[in-house]
Amino acid sequence: MTDLTLIVLAIAKSFDGKVVYERNSVGGMLLVASLEKAGFSVAFHEHFLDHRLDFDAEAERLASLVEASSAVIGLGCHSVHLPFAAKAAERLRARFPGKKIVFGGIGPSAAAEDLLTAFAAIDAVVIGEGEATAVELMRRGGSGLDGVAGTAFRGPCGVRVNPHRAPIVDLDSIPLPAYDAVDFSAYEIPTVFTSRGCFFGCPFCSLSSFWGKAVRYRSLDNVIAELTLLRERFGSRYVFFGDPTFVTDRARVLELCGRLRSEAPGLGWEALVRIDRMDEELMSRMAGSGCEAVFYGLESGSDRVLRRIKRGFSVDQALSTIERSLGHFKTVEVSLMWGFPYEGFEDLEATLRVRDRLESMGCEVQLRWLEPYPGTELYRSHKDALFLPEAESMMFDAAKAGASIAGTKDFYPEGGPHGIKIAADVTNVRFIIAASHVVSMCRDLIAAHPLIFSDFHRFRTPRLPDKLRLARRYSVY
Ligand code: B12
Numbered sequence: 001m002t003d004l005t006l007i008v009l010a011i012a013k014s015f016d017g018k019v020v021y022e023r024n025s026v027g028g029m030l031l032v033a034s035l036e037k038a039g040f041s042v043a044f045h046e047h048f049l050d051h052r053l054d055f056d057a058e059a060e061r062l063a064s065l066v067e068a069s070s071a072v073i074g075l076g077c078h079s080v081h082l083p084f085a086a087k088a089a090e091r092l093r094a095r096f097p098g099k100k101i102v103f104g105g106i107g108p109s110a111a112a113e114d115l116l117t118a119f120a121a122i123d124a125v126v127i128g129e130g131e132a133t134a135v136e137l138m139r140r141g142g143s144g145l146d147g148v149a150g151t152a153f154r155g156p157c158g159v160r161v162n163p164h165r166a167p168i169v170d171l172d173s174i175p176l177p178a179y180d181a182v183d184f185s186a187y188e189i190p191t192v193f194t195s196r197g198c199f200f201g202c203p204f205c206s207l208s209s210f211w212g213k214a215v216r217y218r219s220l221d222n223v224i225a226e227l228t229l230l231r232e233r234f235g236s237r238y239v240f241f242g243d244p245t246f247v248t249d250r251a252r253v254l255e256l257c258g259r260l261r262s263e264a265p266g267l268g269w270e271a272l273v274r275i276d277r278m279d280e281e282l283m284s285r286m287a288g289s290g291c292e293a294v295f296y297g298l299e300s301g302s303d304r305v306l307r308r309i310k311r312g313f314s315v316d317q318a319l320s321t322i323e324r325s326l327g328h329f330k331t332v333e334v335s336l337m338w339g340f341p342y343e344g345f346e347d348l349e350a351t352l353r354v355r356d357r358l359e360s361m362g363c364e365v366q367l368r369w370l371e372p373y374p375g376t377e378l379y380r381s382h383k384d385a386l387f388l389p390e391a392e393s394m395m396f397d398a399a400k401a402g403a404s405i406a407g408t409k410d411f412y413p414e415g416g417p418h419g420i421k422i423a424a425d426v427t428n429v430r431f432i433i434a435a436s437h438v439v440s441m442c443r444d445l446i447a448a449h450p451l452i453f454s455d456f457h458r459f460r461t462p463r464l465p466d467k468l469r470l471a472r473r474y475s476v477y
Pocket residue numbers: 006008009010011021022023024025026027028030031073074075076077078079080102103104105106107126128129130131134191193205206207242243244272373426427428430431434
């Protein structure tokens with residue numbers, strides 16, 4: 001008997017033999033832990049979409065995971081899998097008319113109301129942080145959600161959006177992820193979060209609106225307990241700290257470094273950091289406590305664009321911090337983006353010059369075509385400038401995308417937990433793999449709902465054909 005079948009969608013771990021995915025869905029495992037603590041039984045699946053399958057086959061595989069005894073089916077996904085999830089919900093509704101279908105995760109959250117309005121098969125969406133809301137929702141059997149903060153739902157009088165749920169302040173009150181719910185040995189790098197929230201609120205990123213701008217921290221005791229569990233149960237010797245910005249509280253990071261040295265000696269780790277928050281002492285202490293790789297979001301090589309996106313630092317500052325980082329960490333990854341609505345051609349040229357420079361310095365560089373996400377400031381201010389890049393992007397030509405990806409470098413080439421780092425460009429390739437597969441299954445739906453499935457669209461930007469010609473020298477788009 002299970003109360004809930006919870007399915008988190010993800011791309012397959014490899015693409016024609018090329019490994020593109022090494023990380024687990026910690027969100028799903030956290031939900032399972034909280035629900036089980038509250039007395040619910042959950043059948044949890046991380047469902048890997050397979051780019052070789054068509055919609056019928058994919059929907060069939062999904063439906064086969066649903067436990068007959070579950071009253072509720074929960075589907076979680078990133079934005080890139082949302083069109084598939086919405087279309088598959090119609091199949092699930094037809095197959096399981098008596099079950100409630102509830103969506104959650106970063107993809108559905110930002111578009112909750114529009115999603116419920118457009119897709120009658122979806123009964124409710126959990127918006128944002130899921131643990132407490134999912135428990136309350138299950139206590140109500142997935143229906144009668146009036147007043148359940150953090151949800152949007154289909155009621156007798158139409159779609160209703162309840163007030164937001166206050167963030168969980170005491171993160172230590174959340175039980176550790178239910179590592180038993182999956183075959184955890186299948187993942188090379190555990191993702192561990194030491195905090196939630198991000199006070200920077202960059203205009204292109206959806207994380208601040210999802211987790212809130214106030215940063216909440218787990219106690220270091222609680223973090224160390226999870227690392228100890230990972231080491232003792234699964235032999236994990238390397239973790240990814242997935243906090244949106246690991247370095248929001250310098251003193252806390254220094255304290256964590258000290259504790260890692262004494263309580264988790266030999267542990268390697270990597271984290272997402274910020275140019276304007278790093279300094280020599282911090283780098284040295286991080287490296288001395290096992291940090292092998294850091295990931296910086298520089299985003300543009302043009303100071304004009306950096307000002308528009310409110311980065312708070314200049315290109316020169318960034319290059320100097322990155323250069324110093326290379327003296328401390330084995331791997332320094334840097335993310336750049338192009339395709340801003342206000343980006344001139346010369347801005348992209350500047351970005352590409354910086355890209356080449358970073359690579360010659362020894363960085364791993366990622367160059368993405370800006371994906372417009374609902375819930376972001378850029379989306380709100382420029383949603384009238386969205387277009388469907390049918391002729392421009394490989395998302396709309398799965399065969400071409402497949403051939404191009406087959407020709408890209410091997411990610412994670414060394415294999416094994418100690419050789420693996422965040423492979424910068426793999427994130428871009430992952431997006432194309434996932435998006436081109438979803439487009440092949442849901443093209444009409446995506447075109448019909450640009451404001452829900454906006455990440456399949458792009459912002460109009462000056463001299464796009466010229467920009468694409470340049471950008472394609474570096475990656476697949
Ligand atoms: C780890 C990670 C991955 C991993 C694992 C993903 C997975 N299976 O969970 C991998 C490497 C596979 C990955 C891939 C991609 N990712 Co990613 N990823 C992240 C990262 C670093 C952390 C995500 C995470 O674990 N969050 C913490 C957990 C606790 O949150 P959660 O999973 O959202 O779960 C909570 C709630 O959402 C909710 N919930 C979740 N599911 C459900 C389901 C139900 C039914 C309910 C009720 C609630 C609920 O409850 C959970 C507990 O509170 C974030 C950036 C960041 N720093 O946060 C980017 C991020 C989420 N990824 C992003 C993107 C774009 C991608 C890719 C499309 C491309 C890429 N950049 O690689 C691909 C393909 C997506 C896929 N799923 O296959 C974007 C998402 C933007 C968006 N709006 O969708 C982010 C925000 C990064 C960014 N700024 O660009 N990613």
